[in-house]
Amino acid sequence: MKRGSIWAWLWVVLGAIYFFLPLYATFDFSLRLKRGVLSFAAYENVFNDARFVESFTFSLQMALWTILVSLILIVPTAYWVHLRLPKVRPFVELITLMPFVIPAVVLTFGFIQVYSKSTTFFGIALPSILSLDFFTLPGLMQVRDFVSSRTPITLAFPIILIAGYTVLSFPYMYRAVDTGLRAMDVRTLTEAAESLGANTPSILWYVIFPNLRAALLSGAFLTIAIVVGEFTLASLLVWPAFGPYIQLIGANRAYEPAALSVISFGLTWATLGLLQLFTRGQQGQIAGAR
Amino acid sequence: MAFLELTHVNKLFTQGHYAVDNFNLSVERGEFVSFLGPSGCGKTTTLRMIAGFETPSSGSIKINGDEITNKPPNQRQIGMVFQSYALFPNMTIAGNIGFGLMIGGKSKDEIKKRVGEMLDLIHLPNYGDRYPYQLSGGQQQRVALARAIAIQPQLLLLDEPLSALDAKIRVELRAEIRRIQRELGITTVYVTHDQEEALSLSDRIVVMNSGKIEQVGTPFEIYNYPTTAFAASFVGQLNLIPITVADAASGNCAFNGISLNTSQPTSLANGSSAKLALRPEEMNFGKVDGRNLLDGTVESITFLGSIVRTRVDIGGFMISVDLFNERKITLPQVGEQVTVNFPAHACWILE
Numbered sequence: 001m002k003r004g005s006i007w008a009w010l011w012v013v014l015g016a017i018y019f020f021l022p023l024y025a026t027f028d029f030s031l032r033l034k035r036g037v038l039s040f041a042a043y044e045n046v047f048n049d050a051r052f053v054e055s056f057t058f059s060l061q062m063a064l065w066t067i068l069v070s071l072i073l074i075v076p077t078a079y080w081v082h083l084r085l086p087k088v089r090p091f092v093e094l095i096t097l098m099p100f101v102i103p104a105v106v107l108t109f110g111f112i113q114v115y116s117k118s119t120t121f122f123g124i125a126l127p128s129i130l131s132l133d134f135f136t137l138p139g140l141m142q143v144r145d146f147v148s149s150r151t152p153i154t155l156a157f158p159i160i161l162i163a164g165y166t167v168l169s170f171p172y173m174y175r176a177v178d179t180g181l182r183a184m185d186v187r188t189l190t191e192a193a194e195s196l197g198a199n200t201p202s203i204l205w206y207v208i209f210p211n212l213r214a215a216l217l218s219g220a221f222l223t224i225a226i227v228v229g230e231f232t233l234a235s236l237l238v239w240p241a242f243g244p245y246i247q248l249i250g251a252n253r254a255y256e257p258a259a260l261s262v263i264s265f266g267l268t269w270a271t272l273g274l275l276q277l278f279t280r281g282q283q284g285q286i287a288g289a290r
Numbered sequence: 291m292a293f294l295e296l297t298h299v300n301k302l303f304t305q306g307h308y309a310v311d312n313f314n315l316s317v318e319r320g321e322f323v324s325f326l327g328p329s330g331c332g333k334t335t336t337l338r339m340i341a342g343f344e345t346p347s348s349g350s351i352k353i354n355g356d357e358i359t360n361k362p363p364n365q366r367q368i369g370m371v372f373q374s375y376a377l378f379p380n381m382t383i384a385g386n387i388g389f390g391l392m393i394g395g396k397s398k399d400e401i402k403k404r405v406g407e408m409l410d411l412i413h414l415p416n417y418g419d420r421y422p423y424q425l426s427g428g429q430q431q432r433v434a435l436a437r438a439i440a441i442q443p444q445l446l447l448l449d450e451p452l453s454a455l456d457a458k459i460r461v462e463l464r465a466e467i468r469r470i471q472r473e474l475g476i477t478t479v480y481v482t483h484d485q486e487e488a489l490s491l492s493d494r495i496v497v498m499n500s501g502k503i504e505q506v507g508t509p510f511e512i513y514n515y516p517t518t519a520f521a522a523s524f525v526g527q528l529n530l531i532p533i534t535v536a537d538a539a540s541g542n543c544a545f546n547g548i549s550l551n552t553s554q555p556t557s558l559a560n561g562s563s564a565k566l567a568l569r570p571e572e573m574n575f576g577k578v579d580g581r582n583l584l585d586g587t588v589e590s591i592t593f594l595g596s597i598v599r600t601r602v603d604i605g606g607f608m609i610s611v612d613l614f615n616e617r618k619i620t621l622p623q624v625g626e627q628v629t630v631n632f633p634a635h636a637c638w639i640l641e
Contacts, residue, residue, distance in 0.1 A: 191343055192376040194363040196390030210380035
């Protein structure tokens with residue numbers, strides 16, 4: 001073995017220890033709920049807690065709505081910027097990076113400031129939309145009742161929370177979509193479709209979205225990871241999300257938080273694994289086509 | 291009335307710079323017209339204005355009498371083939387060819403039937419289920435052609451469709467494009483910077499330079515009777531010999547004191563300087579009575595396959611002489627003193 005490679009391995013091992021040792025310690029600790037024996041009792045407690053399932057499904061729902069909203073918002077925007085306004089690209093990029101610069105807590109207090117008051121609009125009294133769930137609106141209640149009577153899922157669409165999450169997802173979603181668009185010849189594909197009679201919605205639906213599959217999946221998985229673990233927005237706007245639940249358990253129990261940490265890690269890795277799986281095949285296809 | 295009519299079409303890009311300057315052209319139904327010129331001459335911009343991807347700054351474009359100048363591209367019924375193929379990577383070959391029909395709301399059966407016909411037309415009958423990335427460049431471009439004509443467009447536009455392909459495929463596909471165009475009788479506008487493509491494919495060629503039309507004519511006219519210095523030098527090889535006019539009425543002139551016959555009267559005054567143009571392949575070696583003769587020294591010999599190009603120094607001025615290759619050809623040696631001969635009718639005076 002060469003000298004250089006010994007050093008390289010040393011650094012790899014050191015890095016691995018730095019990363020895995022705390023994880024191992026957490027895992028080890030999470031198994032010690034019962035004195036003297038190693039058991040998964042803490043995990044049982046977690047899974048048996050109804051609030052775990054509720055908060056987790058709530059957060060997952062939030063993640064899915066967020067993905068939907070940000071896709072509808074970002075894909076056409078990024079497409080248009082690529083096609084017609086390449087000059088404003090740096091500006092749009094800057095805007096999408098704002099969540100990295102402005103802390104979530106600032107965003108939340110902004111929301112509270114602006115949206116907590118009930119207002120009148122053309123003489124009609126409107127309630128504050130801060131804590132408004134879209135599905136509690138008349139007409140949509142039936143949809144919610146219908147779904148919850150047949151599944152264990154209670155539909156929720158807290159407008160402001162999802163709006164906030166959408167903002168938080170911008171950097172990941174925009175970057176993913178932008179990279180995806182760069183990887184294809186947007187302009188020529190658009191022109192080809194136009195000359196065949198397609199209008200802009202058709203082009204987006206048949207040509208742009210399908211060719212962004214890999215990019216959209218990676219953006220979507222990152223968004224799930226962000227939203228499911230998010231604490232600030234959910235906590236300050238008082239929604240029963242997974243982040244505040246972890247915090248609550250962490251403050252009151254000893255072994256269960258460790259188990260939850262390990263579960264969270266597992267979920268994140270599973271998402272990353274899926275991301276790798278889905279994006280690999282697609283990339284090869286695109287690369288081959290060029 | 292012509293099928294495609296461009297009248298006073300201008301495209302102003304940046305202030306004062308015309309990408310296309312007063313472009314006038316009439317294309318007959320079923321005609322194959324090429325726009326030929328160097329990059330930046332405005333040929334692609336003109337094509338894109340016909341397709342609707344660019345809007346003319348002024349002027350009008352009509353197809354079959356209909357004003358289409360400001361119509362969006364998706365309402366023009368124009369098929370377009372791009373240099374980069376631009377197949378939709380997410381769709382199969384059949385999906386690509388059928389895309390325009392699907393958008394047009396045709397029934398599944400109709401699409402299937404038409405896609406089948408198109409695949410037969412481009413000689414790729416069993417490729418319907420494959421994806422673009424599984425095809426070679428030449429095959430992809432054939433699919434792109436099929437996709438463009440599947441919608442039965444009024445007009446077919448091809449934007450340097452062969453530039454990304456290697457030489458052999460290029461020649462094959464050239465013939466293929468011409469065959470399909472003739473078979474369907476579709477009016478076609480073809481953009482290229484490759485003179486060989488333009489000469490071999492077109493019914494008529496539009497030679498363009500810096501946004502303007504230099505000359506419009508059949509390949510034969512463009513090559514043998516170019517009307518401008520640019521058209522003459524851009525299409526084919528050309529020798530331009532500096533001369534002084536000796537007798538304007540008979541077209542006699544002089545180079546380095548040697549008298550040359552052109553048999554082409556000129557409007558230039560006697561004694562004025564001009565350029566004598568002639569193709570290298572019109573020249574030969576040896577003293578031949580009744581022909582123009584120039585003495586010189588062979589500077590270089592380049593073997594190009596079917597022809598051998600020699601460079602000859604005639605009193606400090608270089609000219610090219612092309613000889614047709616044959617197995618028993620006797621080539622002069624570099625440095626050898628030679629006499630170059632050419633007939634009077636091969637030359638013309640550029641004013």
